[in-house]
Amino acid sequence: TILRKEYVHHSKINDLRKQGVAMPAGWNWITGHILTLQKRVQQFPPDVNVTLVMADLAREHSDTEIFLIDLWPFHLPLLIVYEPDAAVQMTTNLNLPKTSVHLTMMKPITGGENLITMNGQEWKNWRSLLNPGFSTAAINDSIPHIVKSAKLFQDKLKEKAPEGIISLDDLATRMTMDVIMKVTLGADIDYQRSDNALARALGYITKWHSFWDPQASVNSAIGSEKRSGGRSVATLAIEAYLAENKDNGLPQNNRLNKDFARDATYQIRLFLFAGNDTTSSTIVYVYHLLSQHPEALKTMRQEHDKVFGTNIESAAQLLIQRPALLSQCKFTIAVIKETLRLYPPAGTMRAGGPGVSITDYCGNVYPMDYVCATIIHQAVHLNPRVWPQPRKFLPDRILVNQDHELYPYPPAFRPFEQGPRNCIGQTLVWNEIQIALILTVRTFDITPAYEEWDATRKVGLLERWKTRIMGELVKTVHGDRAYQTDKAGTHPADGYPCRVSLSKWRSS
Numbered sequence: 001t002i003l004r005k006e007y008v009h010h011s012k013i014n015d016l017r018k019q020g021v022a023m024p025a026g027w028n029w030i031t032g033h034i035l036t037l038q039k040r041v042q043q044f045p046p047d048v049n050v051t052l053v054m055a056d057l058a059r060e061h062s063d064t065e066i067f068l069i070d071l072w073p074f075h076l077p078l079l080i081v082y083e084p085d086a087a088v089q090m091t092t093n094l095n096l097p098k099t100s101v102h103l104t105m106m107k108p109i110t111g112g113e114n115l116i117t118m119n120g121q122e123w124k125n126w127r128s129l130l131n132p133g134f135s136t137a138a139i140n141d142s143i144p145h146i147v148k149s150a151k152l153f154q155d156k157l158k159e160k161a162p163e164g165i166i167s168l169d170d171l172a173t174r175m176t177m178d179v180i181m182k183v184t185l186g187a188d189i190d191y192q193r194s195d196n197a198l199a200r201a202l203g204y205i206t207k208w209h210s211f212w213d214p215q216a217s218v219n220s221a222i223g224s225e226k227r228s229g230g231r232s233v234a235t236l237a238i239e240a241y242l243a244e245n246k247d248n249g250l251p252q253n254n255r256l257n258k259d260f261a262r263d264a265t266y267q268i269r270l271f272l273f274a275g276n277d278t279t280s281s282t283i284v285y286v287y288h289l290l291s292q293h294p295e296a297l298k299t300m301r302q303e304h305d306k307v308f309g310t311n312i313e314s315a316a317q318l319l320i321q322r323p324a325l326l327s328q329c330k331f332t333i334a335v336i337k338e339t340l341r342l343y344p345p346a347g348t349m350r351a352g353g354p355g356v357s358i359t360d361y362c363g364n365v366y367p368m369d370y371v372c373a374t375i376i377h378q379a380v381h382l383n384p385r386v387w388p389q390p391r392k393f394l395p396d397r398i399l400v401n402q403d404h405e406l407y408p409y410p411p412a413f414r415p416f417e418q419g420p421r422n423c424i425g426q427t428l429v430w431n432e433i434q435i436a437l438i439l440t441v442r443t444f445d446i447t448p449a450y451e452e453w454d455a456t457r458k459v460g461l462l463e464r465w466k467t468r469i470m471g472e473l474v475k476t477v478h479g480d481r482a483y484q485t486d487k488a489g490t491h492p493a494d495g496y497p498c499r500v501s502l503s504k505w506r507s508s
């Protein structure tokens with residue numbers, strides 16, 4: 001029956017091919033595009049994020065900006081989409097459901113169905129229960145905690161600077177873990193100064209779990225932590241649940257409905273995962289881009305002086321007293337947005353169904369009866385039809401008026417996705433990244449140290465053999481050594497080895 005299944009599958013793909021659906025050259029009846037993709041992957045570093053390979057393939061399909069890739073039996077047949085308006089059809093107009101692959105991929109991390117994987121009414125109910133925890137008001141209440149964690153991040157950078165090459169990714173991820181644990185569970189884990197079993201477990205899982213690896217299946221466990229102060233996402237969700245079920249005879253005290261309590265842990269595990277690596281990678285990439293663009297670094301420092309005063313030490317207190325000052329940091333926001341354009345850490349995949357189709361900018365129709373579709377942010381964000389000078393870091397794009405040629409086409413900028421299933425954590429992300437930058441950008445100079453790191457790194461026996469047989473491993477993507485890896489949240493390669501020194505920035 002496996003042969004029959006294979007025949008039926010490939011017949012369907014062949015039908016789509018005959019209908020004119022674009023696909024990479026090299027498709028065949030037995031292996032689909034597996035060998036084509038395999039050949040491509042070999043031109044990239046071994047730990048590259050597959051989305052970068054897809055983005056590269058995408059450049060060959062600029063006449064449609066949508067193409068089909070057939071990786072059966074490893075993956076559902078997939079339309080790769082980097083056409084901004086087709087992305088809007090998928091996420092906003094049709095709001096296509098999530099696929100069954102989502103649960104398979106997320107279960108090792110979350111334990112069960114969660115906001116990312118759910119559909120229909122179930123998703124709606126949970127989203128409305130969880131929205132209050134991520135509202136502007138709730139996140140504003142968390143600002144003192146975010147400031148505290150960002151100050152520790154500052155201390156850690158100072159402490160580590162004399163040690164030589166350090167991993168910025170590790171320090172930033174510890175900070176974001178402290179923040180997400182506080183915001184979701186109300187727990188003070190102090191992960192920047194001490195070990196924590198849950199944080200460590202999550203780190204292991206995300207290290208070994210790849211969203212493109214169909215075999216990935218690791219188990220995780222949620223521990224209990226000491227809690228203090230604040231009303232966490234968990235508390236607010238439970239309150240919302242009790243309020244909603246007031247008249248349903250459900251217990252109104254500590255004895256919560258058992259199913260609800262179990263399902264809530266899946267959601268919380270999702271937050272610990274979704275809210276951690278994505279945010280820390282973005283912080284590291286901001287520093288990476290600033291290290292290559294000293295003029296942008298200078299403008300950002302000047303902006304922080306202007307908004308928070310030239311006494312760097314007083315910024316933390318001011319942030320707590322007047323969080324609204326964050327919105328005055330227009331250039332800082334522009335740099336973060338431009339970073340998220342060039343290094344987007346996520347994406348979306350949606351299911352098709354009977355009668356479902358999307359249309360590209362030339363009017364070609366893609367039936368989705370049999371295939372699902374994924375929006376590759378790395379490709380949409382570099383789409384040369386809608387982004388002038390797409391590979392250039394130009395924060396001004398975000399600041400120019402609508403009639404300027406650099407002004408972004410809104411559907412083409414989608415790091416948090418768009419439509420009802422967009423990211424719930426955006427307010428937290430903006431506060432956290434800005435605060436981390438405001439408390440560190442004027443104090444430190446951070447420069448990547450890949451060359452030094454590569455030269456001094458111990459090479460294992462296995463790697464030496466591999467190099468002997470296959471030649472020198474590819475280490476960059478489009479010249480970038482800090483390419484996005486397949487470690488969840490697209491962490492920068494090798495944890496971003498860098499040197500940190502105290503900045504000579506003297507306020508003007």
Ligand code: HEM
Nearest residue numbers: 115271274275278279346347348415416417421423424425
């Ligand atoms: C730079 C940081 C982040 C980026 C770029 C980002 C991006 C995204 C994207 C693209 C989606 C859509 C995923 C899909 O359709 O499968 C998403 C959804 C989601 N994100 Fe984030 N995210 C970030 C941080 C966070 C944080 C801090 C949290 C909070 C804990 C969070 C929680 C979620 C959740 C729960 C969803 C599912 C929403 C739903 O379907 O209703 N994310 N995010």
